[in-house]
C-alpha cells in the first residue's frame with residue numbers, strides 16, 4: 001500500500017519511470033564503473049593498502065591469477081564456500097600484513113571492480129578450481 | 130651483532146629443515162668429476178625494506194631457506210649463482226640485507242646476475258661493489274660460462290624520462306606497468322659477447338646466465354629481451370648452448386636450434402603464466418609443463434631454488450620447491466630438448482598444473 005502511494009506520488013511529480021533511461025545515462029553509469037575500477041587499480045599498486053609496502057600487483061600483474069569468475073567457490077583452507085572479497089581480505093591480512101576491509105567498504109568494491117575489469121570477456125565459472 | 134644474528138638464523142633454519150630435505154637432493158658423486166658437477170642457482174629474492182631495520186619477513190624467509198638448504202648439499206655444489214632481483218627497489222639497505230643473508234653460504238663461491246630491481250635506482254653502482262662487473266665470463270671444468278646484463282633498455286627511457294632515480298626505479302619495478310620499457314642486452318654488450326666467444330671452440334659447452342629470457346615470451350610483463358634474436362644468432366654456431374634465466378618466477382623451458390632454455394623459480398613469490406592474463410593471449414613455450422598453481426594460503430608455495438647438474442655439456446635442473454613436490458627438468462638426449470622427468474606426457478600432468 002505504501003509502495004503504491006509512493007509510486008503515485010512520483011508519477012504525479014513528473015519523474016521518469018524506473019525502466020526508462022537514455023544513452024547518456026548508460027554512458028554516465030559506465031563512467032562511474034570505470035572510475036571505481038581505476039580507483040581499484042590505484043589501490044592494487046598502493047603501498048599503503050597494507051602495512052609492509054607489499055602491493056597486490058607484485059604477485060598479480062594485471063590482476064592475473066585471481067580468478068574472479070570462479071567465485072563463489074569452495075576453499076579447502078576455509079572449509080566452506082567463499083567469495084572473492086574474503087580472499088582479497090586474506091591477502092590484505094597476510095602478504096600485506098594489513099587491516100581487513102568490510103565487504104561494502106568502497107575500497108573493497110573498487111578492488112573487485114578492477115579485478116573484474118582485467119577479466120572482461122571470461123565466462124562465469126562459479127565453483128571452478 | 131651482525132655475525133651473531135646471521136649465525137643464529139643459519140643454525141635455526143638448518144635445524145628446522147634438516148629432517149625434511151628431499152632424498153633426491155642428496156647427490157651421489159659421478160665417476161668422472163670433470164664431466165659431472167653441480168652448482169646451486171638462487172634467484173629473485175626481492176628483499177623489501179619497510180623502514181628502519183624492518184624488512185618484509187616473508188621474502189627474507191624465502192632467501193634464508195635457499196641458503197640453508199644449499200649449505201646442506203653433500204657433495205657441495207661447485208659454486209652458487211644468484212640470478213638477479215636480490216632487492217625490490219635497489220636500495221643499499223635491501224642489497225646489504227640480501228647480501229648478508231647470502232654471505233651465510235658456507236664458503237661457496239658466489240657470483241651474481243643483475244636484475245632490473247637491482248639496477249634502476251643507481252644503475253648498478255652499489256651492486257657492482259657487492260658482486261663485481263655487470264657482465265663477464267668464466268670457465269669451469271671444461272664449460273664456458275657467460276653472464277649477461279639483459280635488463281638494459283633504451284637510453285632515452287633510462288636517462289631522460291624520469292625526474293628522479295627513485296621514480297625511474299619504481300616505474301621499472303611494476304611488472305605490469307605500461308610506463309616500463311622493454312629489456313635488451315644492447316649493441317655494446319653483443320659486441321663483447323661475440324669477441325668473448327671468438328676463441329672458444331664450437332664443441333665447448335656454453336652456459337649463459339641472464340636475468341630476462343633471451344627469447345620473446347610476453348612483452349607486456351618483460352618476459353622478453355628485445356634483441357633476443359641477435360643474441361641467439363651469436364650463440365647459434367655452438368653445438369651445446371644452455372640459457373638459464375630468472376625474472377619470470379615460474380618454470381619455463383624451451384629449445385630453439387642448439388639452444389636450450391631453462392628458467393628458475395623465485396625465492397620471493399611466484400608469477401602467473403602470461404596465458405592466465407585473459408587479455409594477453411598465450412605465449413609460454415608449448416613444451417613447458419607449468420609449475421603448480423600457488424596455494425594462496427601457503428606463503429612459501431610455488432617458490433624455491435635450483436640445484437643444476439652439468440653433464441655432457443647439457444643441464445638438468447632440480448627444483449627444490451618449498452611446500453610443494455619437487456620438479457626435475459632434464460636434458461633428454463633422445464628428443465634433443467629439456468623435459469620434465471615426471472610430468473612431460475600430457476596424461477601424466479596433475480590438476481594444479483592447469484593454469485587459466
Ligand SMILES: [Fe+2]
Pocket residue numbers: 173175213214244376377378395
Ligand atoms: Fe624478479
Ligand SMILES: [Fe+2]
Pocket residue numbers: 214244245246340375376377
Ligand atoms: Fe626481474
